[in-house]
Amino acid sequence: MKLHSVTLHHIKMTLKTPFVNSLETVNDRELIIVEAIDTDGYVGFGEGVAFTSPWYTEETLETSWHMLKDFMIPTLKAQVLPHPSDVEHLLKGIRRNPMAKYAIEGAIWDLYAKREGISLAEALGGTAKRIKAGVAVGASEPEVMLNEISKRIEEGYERIKVKIKPSQDLSLIRAIRKSHPSIDLMADANSAYTLNDIERLKELDQYGLLMIEQPLAADDIVDHALLQKELETPVCLDESIASYDDARRALSLSSCRIINIKPGRVGGLSVSKKIHDLCASQNIPVWCGGMLESGIGRAHNIALSSLPNFTIPGDVSASSRYWERDIILPEVIVENGSIAVPDGSGIGFELNRKELERVTLAKEIR
Numbered sequence: 001m002k003l004h005s006v007t008l009h010h011i012k013m014t015l016k017t018p019f020v021n022s023l024e025t026v027n028d029r030e031l032i033i034v035e036a037i038d039t040d041g042y043v044g045f046g047e048g049v050a051f052t053s054p055w056y057t058e059e060t061l062e063t064s065w066h067m068l069k070d071f072m073i074p075t076l077k078a079q080v081l082p083h084p085s086d087v088e089h090l091l092k093g094i095r096r097n098p099m100a101k102y103a104i105e106g107a108i109w110d111l112y113a114k115r116e117g118i119s120l121a122e123a124l125g126g127t128a129k130r131i132k133a134g135v136a137v138g139a140s141e142p143e144v145m146l147n148e149i150s151k152r153i154e155e156g157y158e159r160i161k162v163k164i165k166p167s168q169d170l171s172l173i174r175a176i177r178k179s180h181p182s183i184d185l186m187a188d189a190n191s192a193y194t195l196n197d198i199e200r201l202k203e204l205d206q207y208g209l210l211m212i213e214q215p216l217a218a219d220d221i222v223d224h225a226l227l228q229k230e231l232e233t234p235v236c237l238d239e240s241i242a243s244y245d246d247a248r249r250a251l252s253l254s255s256c257r258i259i260n261i262k263p264g265r266v267g268g269l270s271v272s273k274k275i276h277d278l279c280a281s282q283n284i285p286v287w288c289g290g291m292l293e294s295g296i297g298r299a300h301n302i303a304l305s306s307l308p309n310f311t312i313p314g315d316v317s318a319s320s321r322y323w324e325r326d327i328i329l330p331e332v333i334v335e336n337g338s339i340a341v342p343d344g345s346g347i348g349f350e351l352n353r354k355e356l357e358r359v360t361l362a363k364e365i366r
């Protein structure tokens with residue numbers, strides 16, 4: 001495989017409803033779609049999932065664009081690529097910037113699978129034909145959240161995640177449990193707590209949550225280990241896991257009992273697979289997080305979620321949960337609580353070129 005050219009598309013899609021968490025409100029989702037073409041004319045797509053400001057991690061759309069354009073694409077264009085799993089090593093000289101790395105590496109995985117005539121899921125070693133769909137409900141007034149939860153359950157979602165913060169946690173979870181005593185429920189704090197909140201967090205134990213996601217600081221695995229010792233509820237790490245070594249260290253300290261794998265956050269599909277395998281070997285379940293992706297990123301998440309240790313439904317939801325119209329065809333649909341893993345080659349969805357062009361703000365060919 002040899003890259004001929006790579007097109008970066010800067011797109012802006014408007015969410016059906018703003019997504020609110022303890023740190024930010026997202027109305028419009030700007031993303032980078034990477035279109036990689038090899039010298040034989042095969043095309044692969046990837047997605048850059050950094051936000052436009054550095055509230056979730058330090059990367060932004062602009063920093064990803066710069067890394068891709070000035071460092072990553074030139075490095076990869078200069079080489080013959082035997083296999084997508086070589087990309088991680090080839091980009092090792094570039095520190096961090098995992099979302100930019102994933103954007104191009106994901107496109108190369110899609111390209112590779114298309115060349116081989118196999119699905120991306122198969123190329124990654126996935127086996128599931130369908131994956132369970134979960135959904136994240138953004139922060140809002142409790143009544144609004146309760147209404148949305150009921151609607152999502154009617155739509156077939158079997159696992160609900162809600163955003164919590166100290167000013168909206170116990171009363172919210174209590175109210176949800178009153179209406180939905182047995183639904184698989186979890187809470188994501190996006191680092192809204194400190195160790196001073198241990199007593200408050202312990203009170204959550206009575207509600208049988210599947211897990212609490214990222215209660216403490218993004219760059220911490222030591223305080224999380226102290227917290228996990230005190231809680232019955234499993235701690236799941238999201239922001240704290242930015243690499244394979246982060247995952248290895250967090251498991252050796254028992255900082256969590258579950259890991260949320262987002263390929264953008266950890267630097268690609270190859271690293272995601274390694275974290276998956278590490279967790280499997282230690283009986284730690286994983287699930288696939290979401291980054292409010294377009295259909296291209298979601299297609300990658302679906303393929304990744306077909307690996308056997310993705311036993312907890314992820315934040316992998318239908319296109320219609322986010323967008324009036326997605327940029328892929330067919331759109332992602334949830335039926336009876338699950339999503340079919342496509343068996344066509346590569347990501348298994350076609351790009352809706354007309355829709356891509358409609359949402360494109362800028363484009364650059366390298």
Ligand SMILES: O=C(O)CCC(=O)C1=CC=C[C@@H](O)[C@@H]1C(=O)O
Nearest residue numbers: 021056136289290291292293315
């Ligand atoms: O993509 C989805 O459906 C889930 C979105 C989601 O919960 C998140 C996306 C991006 C940043 C965070 O707010 C949050 C998360 O922390 O998992």
Ligand SMILES: [Mg+2]
Nearest residue numbers: 188213214238
């Ligand atoms: Mg999270």
